[in-house]
Amino acid sequence: MQWHAEAAEAVKRVPFFVRKRVKTRVEEEAARRGDHLVTLEHVETCRKRFLNRMEEEVKGYQVETCFGPGGCPNRAVISEGLTKEIERMLARRDLKSFLEEKVGGPLKFHHEFRVSISDCPNGCSRPQIADVGIIGALTPKTGESPCSRCGACVEVCRESAVSLCEEGPVISAQQCLGCGACIRACPTGTLVEASSGYRVLLGGKLGRHPRLGQEIPGIQSPDQVVGIIERCLDRYQEHSRGGERLGVVLERLGMGVFFEENEKKRNS
Numbered sequence: 001m002q003w004h005a006e007a008a009e010a011v012k013r014v015p016f017f018v019r020k021r022v023k024t025r026v027e028e029e030a031a032r033r034g035d036h037l038v039t040l041e042h043v044e045t046c047r048k049r050f051l052n053r054m055e056e057e058v059k060g061y062q063v064e065t066c067f068g069p070g071g072c073p074n075r076a077v078i079s080e081g082l083t084k085e086i087e088r089m090l091a092r093r094d095l096k097s098f099l100e101e102k103v104g105g106p107l108k109f110h111h112e113f114r115v116s117i118s119d120c121p122n123g124c125s126r127p128q129i130a131d132v133g134i135i136g137a138l139t140p141k142t143g144e145s146p147c148s149r150c151g152a153c154v155e156v157c158r159e160s161a162v163s164l165c166e167e168g169p170v171i172s173a174q175q176c177l178g179c180g181a182c183i184r185a186c187p188t189g190t191l192v193e194a195s196s197g198y199r200v201l202l203g204g205k206l207g208r209h210p211r212l213g214q215e216i217p218g219i220q221s222p223d224q225v226v227g228i229i230e231r232c233l234d235r236y237q238e239h240s241r242g243g244e245r246l247g248v249v250l251e252r253l254g255m256g257v258f259f260e261e262n263e264k265k266r267n268s
């Protein structure tokens with residue numbers, strides 16, 4: 001649907017963590033009226049409705065994505081399948097009822113459990129400040145095809161993680177962020193995929209005591225990502241006081257204890 005510049009500008013001022021939801025509601029409002037152009041009036045109507053009925057709009061969780069699925073050339077992974085799987089799993093858990101019981105007052109958007117998925121390390125969906133941040137990763141290795149020493153891989157790597165020696169490229173695993181740009185830039189197919197999946201960060205948040213998500217070591221498969229979120233939610237639902245965020249629970253329990261106890265429970 002087309003947006004009038006004024007309406008698009010107004011939506012940009014909506015807090016980022018509800019912007020996508022507000023945009024959807026505004027487009028629904030325009031469609032309901034049979035309009036093909038979204039105007040400021042549609043935005044204002046939805047804004048008032050949102051403020052008056054916030055509790056109805058809260059669903060207990062949010063899954064945000066970057067613009068990767070819209071065709072961003074920087075994508076390291078295709079995450080649509082994982083996004084759907086996470087949404088299905090979160091919907092099954094009825095987090096809204098859980099929050100209603102824990103919060104003991106009107107539910108607001110900041111109470112929701114937030115998952116943010118970015119398809120590359122640029123992190124446009126801000127995974128670092130979500131309860132669970134997921135970052136697509138594609139790491140390189142040297143394959144069979146000979147290197148022409150064109151230098152494209154060195155040039156494209158923003159982390160200075162690639163250097164060229166006599167035999168070809170050398171990748172620094174410590175510096176590599178897994179953006180996959182060197183693989184895409186290599187004209188000879190010398191650089192190929194070593195691993196592909198997701199980095200997972202836990203417990204990020206903004207607010208009065210902001211905290212960046214803590215990364216779990218390694219690159220996870222889609223199934224592992226879903227498993228990690230489920231285990232986090234088990235622990236979170238067990239220990240959250242008054243609807244506090246995952247980051248606060250993690251700080252109190254410690255990341256190690258968090259996973260160890262869940263492992264024991266699953267193996268008993």
Ligand code: SF4
Pocket residue numbers: 066067068072073074075076118119120121122123124125
């Ligand atoms: S996070 Fe990466 S893939 Fe997603 S929109 Fe940003 S640059 Fe593109």
Ligand code: SF4
Pocket residue numbers: 138139140156157158159160161162171175176177178179180181182183
């Ligand atoms: S994947 Fe990205 S960060 Fe890693 S070496 Fe290649 S260009 Fe550099």
Ligand code: SF4
Pocket residue numbers: 146147148149150151152153154164168169185186187188189190191
């Ligand atoms: S881009 Fe490929 S061919 Fe060019 S220097 Fe790097 S590895 Fe060699």
